[in-house]
Amino acid sequence: MKAVATAMRLPFNRAKIIAEGKWDARGTLGIDRTAPVGLTEVRLTFEIDSTADPKKIKKLVELTERFCVIFQTLANPPKLNIQFKPLPNS
Numbered sequence: 001m002k003a004v005a006t007a008m009r010l011p012f013n014r015a016k017i018i019a020e021g022k023w024d025a026r027g028t029l030g031i032d033r034t035a036p037v038g039l040t041e042v043r044l045t046f047e048i049d050s051t052a053d054p055k056k057i058k059k060l061v062e063l064t065e066r067f068c069v070i071f072q073t074l075a076n077p078p079k080l081n082i083q084f085k086p087l088p089n090s
Contacts, residue, residue: 001046001064010060012050017064019044042074 001015020043027035046061065071 001060004063004067005060008056008060008063010050010052010056012048012052014049016047017044018047044071 001017005012005015021039022041022043023039024032024035026032027037046064048057048060050057052060
């Protein structure tokens with residue numbers, strides 16, 4: 001977000017992004033086979049202290065979302081590949 005704000009020449013005093021996730025530990029711990037493993041919801045809250053116009057702040061959040069590698073990876077999951085290679089004998 002700071003890089004985007006700098007590119008936009010948007011001043012802010014301080015800013016914070018709070019990420020919260022929802023998950024069911026029973027799936028990860030193998031307690032309940034029907035419970036999902038991993039996060040089922042991710043919430044981001046942007047707290048921005050700035051004198052900038054609210055429309056510019058909204059644009060900052062939109063561009064931060066657009067260029068955030070983690071956000072985009074979660075929103076558009078990559079193709080996953082798994083390989084198995086036996087270790088050579090010593």
